[in-house]
Amino acid sequence: MAIEQAGRSRKGAKGSRTEAAIKAAGRRVLARDGYVNAKISDVAEEAGKAIGSFYKHFRNKEELLLALAEEFRIAVQDNIGAPSGIELDPFDNLREVVRSFWRAYREHGAVAVAVFQASMVNESFADMWRQIRAQGIRIASIRIRLAQRRGYCTGVDPEVASSVLCSMVEFTCYSWVVKNGDLDLLGRNADDSELIETLTKMVVGAIRWREDAVD
Amino acid sequence: MAIEQAGRSRKGAKGSRTEAAIKAAGRRVLARDGYVNAKISDVAEEAGKAIGSFYKHFRNKEELLLALAEEFRIAVQDNIGAPSGIELDPFDNLREVVRSFWRAYREHGAVAVAVFQASMVNESFADMWRQIRAQGIRIASIRIRLAQRRGYCTGVDPEVASSVLCSMVEFTCYSWVVKNGDLDLLGRNADDSELIETLTKMVVGAIRWREDAVD
Amino acid sequence: MAIEQAGRSRKGAKGSRTEAAIKAAGRRVLARDGYVNAKISDVAEEAGKAIGSFYKHFRNKEELLLALAEEFRIAVQDNIGAPSGIELDPFDNLREVVRSFWRAYREHGAVAVAVFQASMVNESFADMWRQIRAQGIRIASIRIRLAQRRGYCTGVDPEVASSVLCSMVEFTCYSWVVKNGDLDLLGRNADDSELIETLTKMVVGAIRWREDAVD
Amino acid sequence: MAIEQAGRSRKGAKGSRTEAAIKAAGRRVLARDGYVNAKISDVAEEAGKAIGSFYKHFRNKEELLLALAEEFRIAVQDNIGAPSGIELDPFDNLREVVRSFWRAYREHGAVAVAVFQASMVNESFADMWRQIRAQGIRIASIRIRLAQRRGYCTGVDPEVASSVLCSMVEFTCYSWVVKNGDLDLLGRNADDSELIETLTKMVVGAIRWREDAVD
DNA sequence: CATGAATGAGAGTTCATTCAT
DNA sequence: AATGAATGAACTCTCATTCAT
Numbered sequence: 001m002a003i004e005q006a007g008r009s010r011k012g013a014k015g016s017r018t019e020a021a022i023k024a025a026g027r028r029v030l031a032r033d034g035y036v037n038a039k040i041s042d043v044a045e046e047a048g049k050a051i052g053s054f055y056k057h058f059r060n061k062e063e064l065l066l067a068l069a070e071e072f073r074i075a076v077q078d079n080i081g082a083p084s085g086i087e088l089d090p091f092d093n094l095r096e097v098v099r100s101f102w103r104a105y106r107e108h109g110a111v112a113v114a115v116f117q118a119s120m121v122n123e124s125f126a127d128m129w130r131q132i133r134a135q136g137i138r139i140a141s142i143r144i145r146l147a148q149r150r151g152y153c154t155g156v157d158p159e160v161a162s163s164v165l166c167s168m169v170e171f172t173c174y175s176w177v178v179k180n181g182d183l184d185l186l187g188r189n190a191d192d193s194e195l196i197e198t199l200t201k202m203v204v205g206a207i208r209w210r211e212d213a214v215d
Numbered sequence: 216m217a218i219e220q221a222g223r224s225r226k227g228a229k230g231s232r233t234e235a236a237i238k239a240a241g242r243r244v245l246a247r248d249g250y251v252n253a254k255i256s257d258v259a260e261e262a263g264k265a266i267g268s269f270y271k272h273f274r275n276k277e278e279l280l281l282a283l284a285e286e287f288r289i290a291v292q293d294n295i296g297a298p299s300g301i302e303l304d305p306f307d308n309l310r311e312v313v314r315s316f317w318r319a320y321r322e323h324g325a326v327a328v329a330v331f332q333a334s335m336v337n338e339s340f341a342d343m344w345r346q347i348r349a350q351g352i353r354i355a356s357i358r359i360r361l362a363q364r365r366g367y368c369t370g371v372d373p374e375v376a377s378s379v380l381c382s383m384v385e386f387t388c389y390s391w392v393v394k395n396g397d398l399d400l401l402g403r404n405a406d407d408s409e410l411i412e413t414l415t416k417m418v419v420g421a422i423r424w425r426e427d428a429v430d
Numbered sequence: 431m432a433i434e435q436a437g438r439s440r441k442g443a444k445g446s447r448t449e450a451a452i453k454a455a456g457r458r459v460l461a462r463d464g465y466v467n468a469k470i471s472d473v474a475e476e477a478g479k480a481i482g483s484f485y486k487h488f489r490n491k492e493e494l495l496l497a498l499a500e501e502f503r504i505a506v507q508d509n510i511g512a513p514s515g516i517e518l519d520p521f522d523n524l525r526e527v528v529r530s531f532w533r534a535y536r537e538h539g540a541v542a543v544a545v546f547q548a549s550m551v552n553e554s555f556a557d558m559w560r561q562i563r564a565q566g567i568r569i570a571s572i573r574i575r576l577a578q579r580r581g582y583c584t585g586v587d588p589e590v591a592s593s594v595l596c597s598m599v600e601f602t603c604y605s606w607v608v609k610n611g612d613l614d615l616l617g618r619n620a621d622d623s624e625l626i627e628t629l630t631k632m633v634v635g636a637i638r639w640r641e642d643a644v645d
Numbered sequence: 646m647a648i649e650q651a652g653r654s655r656k657g658a659k660g661s662r663t664e665a666a667i668k669a670a671g672r673r674v675l676a677r678d679g680y681v682n683a684k685i686s687d688v689a690e691e692a693g694k695a696i697g698s699f700y701k702h703f704r705n706k707e708e709l710l711l712a713l714a715e716e717f718r719i720a721v722q723d724n725i726g727a728p729s730g731i732e733l734d735p736f737d738n739l740r741e742v743v744r745s746f747w748r749a750y751r752e753h754g755a756v757a758v759a760v761f762q763a764s765m766v767n768e769s770f771a772d773m774w775r776q777i778r779a780q781g782i783r784i785a786s787i788r789i790r791l792a793q794r795r796g797y798c799t800g801v802d803p804e805v806a807s808s809v810l811c812s813m814v815e816f817t818c819y820s821w822v823v824k825n826g827d828l829d830l831l832g833r834n835a836d837d838s839e840l841i842e843t844l845t846k847m848v849v850g851a852i853r854w855r856e857d858a859v860d
Numbered sequence: 861c862a863t864g865a866a867t868g869a870g871a872g873t874t875c876a877t878t879c880a881t
Numbered sequence: 882a883a884t885g886a887a888t889g890a891a892c893t894c895t896c897a898t899t900c901a902t
């Protein structure tokens with residue numbers, strides 16, 4: 001989990017407890033109000049601290065999210081970097097990657113959404129978002145190349161295809177995990193395993209086709 | 216009311232010219248600054264009108280976007296509703312739908328992004344976003360059911376699969392058309408036709424698989 | 431007096447009346463509290479306006495003082511530039527210059543002090559202060575050179591001597607006109623004409639000496 | 646109490662070492678940032694001490710400066726009080742006084758400026774400043790009376806003339822020693838001995854004139 | 861004595877919205 | 882209808898001062 005650290009400077013036990021409290025409050029407020037509507041004063045209040053305390057630990061709202069996002073980035077990295085398995089079948093491997101990403105979203109969803117939202121308002125978060133995406137695109141493009149060598153999804157640029165793939169995964173995670181958006185829409189309950197099953201099938205399907213395939 | 220198309224009240228030629236100017240300015244400012252950062256005063260200035268004029272025509276920023284979004288919604292509807300072609304092959308039909316959606320995005324991108332951004336900040340736009348998505352999901356789910364009758368992508372819920380499909384399309388449009396996001400990332404130039412080609416192939420691929428398929 | 435203008439942009443009668451009110455209030459508050467302690471909210475209140483109105487006309491406290499200082503600078507320039515009289519006896523001329531400076535201080539004293547105070551806190555006002563001083567030093571150094579040609583105050587650098595002269599005048603004005611400082615100290619009433627008489631005599635005396643003078 | 650020299654209470658070796666460190670840090674910070682911008686936390690940090698330690702020794706910023714200023718006041722007193730020499734020629738004596746004042750400024754410049762700055766913001770420092778000035782005015786006025794008895798600078802009030810004289814010296818010191826202001830302005834290097842030479846000549850000149858003098 | 865995290869009053873600044881002209 | 886100055890609620894951020902360890 002490797003949470004903690006990332007605040008401003010060395011501090012004692014008391015200081016890091018406060019920082020943790022502010023971060024936790026930050027996650028809750030961000031989840032509740034979104035990045036744009038989150039107020040520093042609300043974060044402080046939610047943490048049961050004074051406003052000044054917030055500023056002792058973070059320069060502003062941006063820096064708070066930066067710290068939280070770092071945890072998200074690490075979680076994604078740990079989860080996705082892990083299934084090294086180049087040796088695996090590219091499709092099986094992709095399934096693993098999707099599942100990992102899903103897990104990261106499940107745990108850090110609010111932060112992920114906040115970063116996404118912030119990326120629409122703040123150039124440095126836009127950069128961060130591009131970095132995160134780039135990471136995902138690179139990883140997926142490797143599997144696509146492998147698949148192409150076996151004769152699948154030929155005739156498309158691996159990077160472009162990877163970008164499309166990542167959009168599918170990211171936004172599905174966003175819509176389902178975070179916003180719970182389509183659940184109400186479809187009048188169904190959230191069912192992680194069904195959704196992830198469907199998602200992985202479609203991810204794989206999206207690249208496991210041959211130009212010469214016939215019905 | 217709904218016929219008067221969003222403005223506030225019946226107005227003469229001068230009034231509607233002003234309203235058009237404000238809408239046009241709104242699109243430019245929204246494109247430039249995003250929904251959250253767009254200021255009423257900037258829209259008025261961009262339109263070459265006084266702030267008071269803005270309020271003569273729109274109650275607030277929300278109403279302005281509502282008016283612009285209505286145009287986007289109609290464009291999507293016209294484009295997507297059009298390829299009625301239930302009679303077509305479901306996959307061919309899906310290709311058409313994707314192309315239509317893409318076109319709508321190309322033309323109304325700034326507004327689409329603004330609505331999306333607003334949906335993160337404002338509950339009524341969140342609703343609107345869900346409506347737009349629901350529309351897309353319903354349309355796609357019909358094709359999926361057709362495909363399933365032919366033995367494809369069986370074993371998955373058509374609505375859930377459709378949601379995933381829509382995420383892929385929507386977010387790819389968002390990333391490429393609007394934010395131009397992955398272009399720099401991949402160090403390539405924008406090439407609409409290549410991207411749309413890849414996207415449609417993957418959309419189709421995502422549902423044109425059989426459980427029993429072998430390599 | 432040529433007051434007015436200097437605000438942010440073109441505005442109508444109402445706007446410039448408000449701006450004038452804010453400037454007047456600014457002068458009073460600056461006189462009362464000094465630059466450092468002056469609060470925007472106090473200026474607005476003193477002007478009988480809302481805080482927002484202040485910001486409609488000035489970007490911040492610095493800009494307000496800048497506008498007021500410009501009036502002071504012009505007053506000094508008008509007063510001091512005027513006694514062109516190079517043709518005059520350099521000592522008579524100097525007397526005129528001192529009187530002019532005194533008049534400017536009498537009228538804009540509070541602003542002058544505010545600028546001086548600001549120069550201790552804000553680099554751009556420090557620059558302005560140096561500019562104003564430089565202006566005075568240049569003017570006085572011309573008279574000193576003339577005096578030197580007649581055999582007076584030889585053996586000193588005209589600029590350095592001028593700097594000393596300006597210090598005498600400036601700080602005497604500061605102490606007496608503005609702060610009223612030495613009045614209470616000396617247990618006397620302010621008497622402009624006596625003070626200015628003494629000051630001019632000493633200014634002249636400070637350079638009207640000969641190295642070979644004997645008692 | 647007065648003997649303990651400004652600190653708060655009787656303290657041991659450790660305490661007074663800390664206090665000395667804080668004072669030294671105070672001088673540096675005051676020189677760097679000025680009185681208004683100096684922050685308690687910066688002084689503590691510069692001293693390598695905790696903020697709490699600062700408050701153990703001084704009630705607030707005002708008290709710190711008071712302690713430092715006391716040292717300055719004593720230096721001025723020691724330097725200026727010393728040249729008792731009423732027996733000297735009043736002009737020679739004045740030269741000595743000016744030189745002494747200059748020396749005090751050279752050594753305690755930062756503190757002197759800080760006190761001056763503080764006097765614009767804080768009534769008790771305004772008082773202190775008046776006291777210091779009064780001291781100087783009293784001393785100089787004695788010489789002026791002596792000069793008047795010899796027929797010089799007759800017809801002016803000795804106290805008023807003395808006030809003008811002190812302004813010349815004080816502000817010249819301020820401008821040159823502390824702010825280094827006119828140096829850059831005049832494009833010359835600092836040259837203590839030249840400046841002090843000029844200054845003393847002008848101080849003497851300012852009172853060594855006769856009403857009946859002819860060119 | 862030393863420490864430094866915590867506190868919160870207070871100042872600056874923005875911007876949606878109103879309304880008299 | 883159009884105008885744009887005026888308004889003030891709502892936020893952000895700073896820093897002197899306290900106090901538990």
